[in-house]
Amino acid sequence: MILTVTLNTALDITYRVPSLRPHTSHRVTEVTERPGGKGLNVARVLAALGHEVTVTGFVGGATGRALQDHLTSTPGVVDALVPVTGPTRRTIAVVDTTTGDTTQLNEPGPLVSPAEWRAFQDAYEDLLPAASAVALCGSLPPGVPVGAYAQLVRTARSLSIPVILDTSGEPLRRGVAARPDLVKPNTDELAELTGSHEPLQATRDARRRGAHAVVASLGAEGLLALNAEGHWRATPPGPVEGNPTGAGDSVVAGLLSGLVENLPWPERLARAVALSTATVLAPAAGEFDGRAYDELVGRVTVTGEASVA
Amino acid sequence: MILTVTLNTALDITYRVPSLRPHTSHRVTEVTERPGGKGLNVARVLAALGHEVTVTGFVGGATGRALQDHLTSTPGVVDALVPVTGPTRRTIAVVDTTTGDTTQLNEPGPLVSPAEWRAFQDAYEDLLPAASAVALCGSLPPGVPVGAYAQLVRTARSLSIPVILDTSGEPLRRGVAARPDLVKPNTDELAELTGSHEPLQATRDARRRGAHAVVASLGAEGLLALNAEGHWRATPPGPVEGNPTGAGDSVVAGLLSGLVENLPWPERLARAVALSTATVLAPAAGEFDGRAYDELVGRVTVTGEASVA
Numbered sequence: 001m002i003l004t005v006t007l008n009t010a011l012d013i014t015y016r017v018p019s020l021r022p023h024t025s026h027r028v029t030e031v032t033e034r035p036g037g038k039g040l041n042v043a044r045v046l047a048a049l050g051h052e053v054t055v056t057g058f059v060g061g062a063t064g065r066a067l068q069d070h071l072t073s074t075p076g077v078v079d080a081l082v083p084v085t086g087p088t089r090r091t092i093a094v095v096d097t098t099t100g101d102t103t104q105l106n107e108p109g110p111l112v113s114p115a116e117w118r119a120f121q122d123a124y125e126d127l128l129p130a131a132s133a134v135a136l137c138g139s140l141p142p143g144v145p146v147g148a149y150a151q152l153v154r155t156a157r158s159l160s161i162p163v164i165l166d167t168s169g170e171p172l173r174r175g176v177a178a179r180p181d182l183v184k185p186n187t188d189e190l191a192e193l194t195g196s197h198e199p200l201q202a203t204r205d206a207r208r209r210g211a212h213a214v215v216a217s218l219g220a221e222g223l224l225a226l227n228a229e230g231h232w233r234a235t236p237p238g239p240v241e242g243n244p245t246g247a248g249d250s251v252v253a254g255l256l257s258g259l260v261e262n263l264p265w266p267e268r269l270a271r272a273v274a275l276s277t278a279t280v281l282a283p284a285a286g287e288f289d290g291r292a293y294d295e296l297v298g299r300v301t302v303t304g305e306a307s308v309a
Numbered sequence: 310m311i312l313t314v315t316l317n318t319a320l321d322i323t324y325r326v327p328s329l330r331p332h333t334s335h336r337v338t339e340v341t342e343r344p345g346g347k348g349l350n351v352a353r354v355l356a357a358l359g360h361e362v363t364v365t366g367f368v369g370g371a372t373g374r375a376l377q378d379h380l381t382s383t384p385g386v387v388d389a390l391v392p393v394t395g396p397t398r399r400t401i402a403v404v405d406t407t408t409g410d411t412t413q414l415n416e417p418g419p420l421v422s423p424a425e426w427r428a429f430q431d432a433y434e435d436l437l438p439a440a441s442a443v444a445l446c447g448s449l450p451p452g453v454p455v456g457a458y459a460q461l462v463r464t465a466r467s468l469s470i471p472v473i474l475d476t477s478g479e480p481l482r483r484g485v486a487a488r489p490d491l492v493k494p495n496t497d498e499l500a501e502l503t504g505s506h507e508p509l510q511a512t513r514d515a516r517r518r519g520a521h522a523v524v525a526s527l528g529a530e531g532l533l534a535l536n537a538e539g540h541w542r543a544t545p546p547g548p549v550e551g552n553p554t555g556a557g558d559s560v561v562a563g564l565l566s567g568l569v570e571n572l573p574w575p576e577r578l579a580r581a582v583a584l585s586t587a588t589v590l591a592p593a594a595g596e597f598d599g600r601a602y603d604e605l606v607g608r609v610t611v612t613g614e615a616s617v618a
Contacts, residue, residue: 015414022329022405025413062375069371092401094414096331104334105324105403 001078002046002256003131005124005152006039006057008109008141009081010091011067014285020096020103029097034286035070036091038137038166040077041246041286045253045275047076048288051260054078056127058120058141060110061087080127082120086110089141093245093285109141117144125155132260133162135252136180140171149175157181162259165211166252168192176209182227182259183211184252190216199224215272217251219244222273225265225304232304234269236277237296246286250275270300310387311355311565312440314433314461315348315366317418317450318390319400320376323594329405329412338406343595344379345400347446347475350555350595354562354584356385357597360569363387365436367429367450369419370396389436391429395419398450402554402594418450426453434464441569442471444561445489449480458484466490471568474520475561477501485518491536491568492520493561499525508533524581526560528553531582534574534613541613543578545586546605555595559584579609 016030035044043053059067059081067088071079089107096103112120128134134156136149145151149171156163157179165172165180168189176183176193183206187199193209196202199216203226206214213227222235254275258268278293279286325339344353352362368376368390376397380388398416405412421429437443443465445458454460458480465472466488474481474489477498485492485502492515500506503514508525512535515523522536531544563584567577587602588595 015416017414020331020412022331022412023408023410026415028414028416031416062371062378065374066371092414099332101332103329103331105326105337105401106335107324107337107340 001052001054001130001132002260003054003056003127003134004039004043004046005134005136006037006055006138007120007144007148008037008089008139009040009057009059009064009067010036010089010109011063011070012036012091012093012286014093014095016095016097019098020094032284033066033070035067035074036286038249038252039135040071041249042135042137042253042256043077044074044286045250045288046257047074048290049253049257050076051257052076052078054080054127054131056080056082056120056123058082058084058110058112058116059088060084063090064088080123082116082123084110084112084116086112109139112141112143114143117148121151121155124152128156128159128161131161133164133256135164135166135256136175137166137249137252139167146170147174150178153178153180164252164256164259166248176206176211179210179212182213182215182255184215184217184248184255186217186219186248215251215255215269217248222300223251223269225269227265228307229265230304230306232266232269232302234266234273235301236273237299237301240277240280242280242282243285244280247276247279249286250279250288266302266304269302270297273300310361310363310439310441311569312363312365312436312443313348313352313355314443314445315346315364315447316429316453316457317346317398317448318349318366318368318373318376319345319398319416319418320372320379321345321400321402321595323402323404325404325406328407329403341593342375342379344376344383345595347558347561348444349380350558351444351446351562351565352386353383353595354559354597355566356383357599358562358566359385360566361385361387363389363436363440365389365391365429365432367391367393367419367421367425368397369393372399373397389432391425391432393419393421393425395421418448421450421452423452426457430460430464433461437465437468437470440470442473442565444473444475444565445484446475446558446561448476455479456483459487462487462489473561473565473568475557485515485520488519488521491522491524491564493524493526493557493564495526495528495557524560524564524578526557531609532560532578534578536574537616538574539613539615541575541578541611543575543582544610545582546608546610549586549589551589551591552594553589556585556588558595559588559597574615575611575613578611579606582609
C-alpha cells in the first residue's frame with residue numbers, strides 16, 4: 001500500500017451563498033463536506049487510480065468523527081488516523097454564486113501534546129514496513145515540532161521506503177535537509193526555500209540542499225523536474241479554466257503512483273500534469289475528471305533529457 | 310420541569326478574524342462553539358436561574374452529536390432531543406476583530422420526513438405531562454408543516470399546560486390562531502403579523518387573533534405587555550452597549566420563569582427586561598451577566614395598570 005501522512009487533517013466545508021456581503025446575515029443555499037488536508041486529497045486520487053492507500057495523521061473531537069465517517073464511505077482508502085484530544089480543524093470555503101469567487105476561513109487545528117506526537121511516531125513506524133512509498137503532506141498543527149517532517153523523512157529512509165515531501169516554510173527547509181526522495185514545491189515555496197525566483201536555478205538549489213529529486217509546480221505552465229537521472233519540463237496541451245483547488249495534490253498523487261509503478265520519469269510527469277489539469281476541470285473542488293484525464297495524458301508535452309551516466 | 314422546544318436546533322460557531330475581506334483567505338484566530346437555536350438559549354438561561362429544564366426538538370448527524378456533547382456539560386439542562394437522519398445545521402458568526410462587526414452564515418437545517426415529524430409529536434406528548442410550562446421557539450426546519458406550532462400549542466392546551474410561542478412569519482400567524490398563552494414578537498414580527506407598525510395597536514390586534522397575552526419586544530426601549538389582566542410597559546434604566554444576540558431568548562426565559570413562579574405581571578416584566586439587558590452586556594453572545602442582572606432587576610421601570618375585573 002501507499003501511505004499518506006496528513007498531520008493537520010481538516011473537514012473541508014463548502015458553502016454556496018447568492019452574494020457574500022460582510023456584516024450581513026446569509027442563508028447558505030448548499031452545504032458540501034469532505035475529508036481534507038493535502039494527504040487525504042492525495043489518497044483520494046491514488047484510490048481513484050486503483051492503488052491501495054492508507055492514511056495517517058491526527059484526528060480529534062466531533063469534527064474528527066465527522067471526517068472519519070466520510071472516510072468510511074471513500075472506497076480504497078484505509079483509515080489509520082491517530083486520535084488526539086484537540087478537535088480536528090474545519091475549513092470553510094464560501095462560494096459567492098454571483099461572482100464565482102471564494103472566501104476562505106481556516107481554523108487553526110488541534111494543539112498536539114508531546115505524548116500525542118510520540119504516539120504518532122510509533123504508529124508511523126508500525127505502518128511503514130507495509131508501505132511501498134510514503135507522502136508527507138501539508139502544514140503542521142500547533143504543538144508539533146518544526147523538525148517533524150525531517151524526522152519522518154529519516155525514519156522512512158532508514159527503512160529504504162521512498163518518501164515524498166509536500167510542505168512549505170521552515171518544515172520544508174528542515175525536511176529537505178533530511179534528504180527526501182522528492183519534494184514538490186510551487187514557485188512561491190521554492191523561492192522561499194532558496195531565495196531565487198528563477199525556477200531552474202531554484203530547483204537546482206533545492207537539490208543541493210538535500211532533495212534527491214525536485215519537481216517544481218509552475219501552475220498552468222506545468223512541471224519542471226530535476227534529479228540525478230536528468231531534467232524535464234512537462235506542459236499541458238493548452239490553458240484550461242476551472243478551480244485549481246487540489247491541483248497540487250493531484251500532482252503528488254501522479255508522481256507517487258508513477259514511482260511505485262516504476263514508470264520512466266517522462267511518463268510520471270505526463271501523468272502528474274494530466275491529473276492536475278483534470279482536477280482544475282472537475283466541477284467539484286479537489287475531485288478530478290476521469291474522462292478528461294484519459295484524454296489529456298497522451299497530449300502532455302514532455303521535453304528534456306536523461307543525464308549521461 | 311420547564312420544557313423548551315427547538316425544532317431547528319443549531320451548533321452556533323463563532324470565528325474571530327483580524328479583518329474579513331471577501332475573496333481572500335483567512336486564518337481564524339479563535340473558535341467557540343455552543344448549542345444554539347432559540348429554545349436551547351432559553352433553556353440555558355432558565356437553568357442559570359435555577360429551574361429544571363428539559364429540551365426537545367430535532368438533532369441529527371455529526372453536528373448533532375457535537376451539539377449533544379456540549380449539552381452534556383450544561384448543568385441543569387436535560388437532553389430529550391429526537392433523532393433525525395438529516396444533519397443539524399451550523400450557524401457561523403464571523404467577528405471582524407478590527408471593526409467588531411459580525412457576518413452571519415446560516416445553514417438551512419435538516420430535511421425532516423413525515424415519519425420523523427410524527428415521532429417528534431409522540432415524544433412531545435410523552436414529555437408534556439411532567440412540564441409546568443412549555444416554550445415553542447424559533448424557525449421550522451425544511452419538511453416540518455407550517456402549521457406545526459399551531460398543533461403543538463393545541464396539544465399543550467388540551468393538557469392545560471401554559472405555552473409560550475416565539476417564532477415569526479406564517480408559523481406565528483397559524484400558531485397565534487391556536488390560542489397560546491403568550492406570544493413574544495419583536496416589532497418587525499408584530500408588524501408582519503398584524504400589518505400595523507404602531508406597537509400598541511399591533512399588540513391589541515395580536516390578542517384579537519388568539520394570543521391570551523402578548524409581550525412585544527421593543528428592543529432597547531423594553532417591553533409592552535397586554536393581557537386580560539391589564540397592560541404594562543417595562544423600560545430598562547438606561548441605554549446599554551453590547552451584543553443583542555440572545556436578548557430576545559432571555560426575555561422568553563424571564564417571562565417563562567415568572568409564569569411558573571406565579572409572579573405578578575409587573576415582576577415578570579421587570580425580570581425579563583433585566584435579563585435581556587444583562588444579556589446585551591455579557592461579553593459572550595447569548596450569555597447573561599449575573600451580577601448586572603441582580604443590579605438591574607430592581608431598577609426596571611414598569612408602568613401600566615391591571616384591568617378592572
